[in-house]
Amino acid sequence: MSDPYDNTPERTFAALPPAHGRGFAQSWWGQAWLKALEDAAMDSQEVKTGRRLARAGAVGAVSVRPGRITAVVRDRDRTSHRADVLLQELSEEQWDRFLGMAVERAGHIAALLDREMPPHLVEDAAAAGVELLPGLGDLEPECDCGAWDHCGHTAALCYQVARLLDEDPFVLLLLRSRGERELLDELQVRSVPRTETETPGQEQAYEGVDAAEAYADGDILPPLPDMPPLPAEPGLPPSLDTETDPASGVDPVALEFLATQAAREAHRLLTEALRAGHEQRSIAAELTLPQDAVRLAAGVPDTSVADRLTEGSGRDREGLALAVRAWEHGGTAALDVLEADRPAEAETLARARAALESAWEEDQRPALRASRNRWTAADGRTQLRLGTDGRWWPYRKERGRWAPAGPASQDPATALALAEGQE
Structure with missing residues (x-):
């Protein structure tokens, strides 16, 4: 993977290993990326072909630059094709609005530094007239196989990019024409306090201190003390086992x-604060x-x-x-x-069936028995449960009871793999 702090307007990501036994796009923004592909593709069979190629590791190194992603994709017959997917860059005016919005909300900058793209960041950007995530028809395909719409090669590239977006949303921002270093530098400049008459982007003159004088003063001032090491574990509170009987009602x-x-909570918060180096969100x-x-x-x-x-x-x-x-x-x-055992609404059930249909290739699809909001595998040992938010929760039978087996996933294949202990 190329250095994200390089100022060149392109990043190259090494080919990812096959994704057998797992789904694509664990993050909600990665899911939104794939939805833009799946909603716009005219031929759903090509989308399935692309998913199969990406799952098999047929996508080579991915190049990401403003407005375009590129990779070589191998077919089953070992022929190779150059696939490109284009996404419109944001204009300078749109970037100005986005940066102005982000600098006013420290949580947005902190989220990006944590490689996250929370919904409120995207919503606030949209309110400022900036659409970060692609919508219907925004992912424009180009492939040397001659297809005029999304083919299996461009679909495979989109699935691979969804995995990259899970790890680093700055990939999407680079596609929209701003690299990570450039974006963070602009945010830092805008974060500098301004006078009432100063406009954004205008430099402010500050009365400085002579460098030699500042250096000489350094010998006078005592050095800052070292930060004490963080205890490996939280401390123990004082024991209340004394010779004095507790007051009535005190346990x-x-x-x-x-x-x-x-x-424990204080230790956790301090650990997170020191690691993150920024204000924690709650x-x-x-x-x-x-x-x-x-x-x-x-x-x-x-x-x-x-x-x-x-x-x-x-x-x-x-x-x-x-x-x-x-x-x-x-x-x-x-x-x-864990507690709910309710029937799924008709619309929710239809979406769930569609997700189950597309999560596996036809010859790999497991047999699942549906009951209300639960789908149980044929062996009776693993189960998928559908939450009200559309996410799938993995369950495994232990000592006669259904037990949670992991976090939720937007992809039922990923959830079932967790239930089976494959991840």
Whole structure:
């Protein structure tokens, strides 16, 4: 893979290994990229051919530059074709609006630095008149095989790029004509405080300090102390086991548990802050009493507190353990899928069947028995559950109970592979 900080307007990514047993595009923006392909292709069979070629590792190194991606794709008969997919670049005016929007929201810059493209970034960009993700008909194909529409070669290239986008959304921004280094430099310039009369893009004059004087002052000021090392584990709160009896209504065991949880959370937040180097984003959610009991139980509490949390969750011990596992895979959404056994609406069911139809080649498609929002494999040991948001959750039967086997995926093939323990 080329250096993303190189100022050249092109990046080249080495050929990716075959993707047997897994789906494409785990991120929502990668899914949006593939949707633009699948919605626009006139021949769905060519899309399936492209997916098969990409899954088999037939796509060579991918070159990404403003407005165009290119790769050599090998057919099953070993003939090679140059495939290109074009995407319109953003204008200077559009980039100016995007940069102006992003610099006002530190969370957007932080997300990009984390190689993420959260929905609110895309929504805010669209509100500013800038469409980052491709829409219907935006991915224009060119291939030396002579096809006038998307062929198996350009479709395979799109599937491969979806895997690249999962890892780095800056690939999409380069396609829209801004490389990572160039984009970050422009954001840094715009982040410099301005006077009331200064307009964006206009340099501001600051009264500087003589370099020799600043260097001489460095010998006078004491050096900054080294940052203390982060403890490997959170500290233990003081013991409340004293000779003094607790006041009425005070439970020392519960207090110790809550103090331990607070120490764990503080350690986690500090670790993330030091690693990320920027302000952490948080999502506030209203939890029901049973959901909050599951959240607290994820802290591996003392036995006596675990009994109380089991009761508060409305489950038995084994049921609480399964709920904790679900919580760790996906929070409240995962808990909902664990507990819900509801019929899928007609439109949702139609989309689910279409996703199952296209997730595997016909000769590789597993036999799944549908019941409400659940699809169970023929062996009765693995299961897919459909969430209200359209994501697929992997489940595996353990000791007679269905247990969460991993996080959700937009692709049922990926979810089933997790349930089978292939990833």
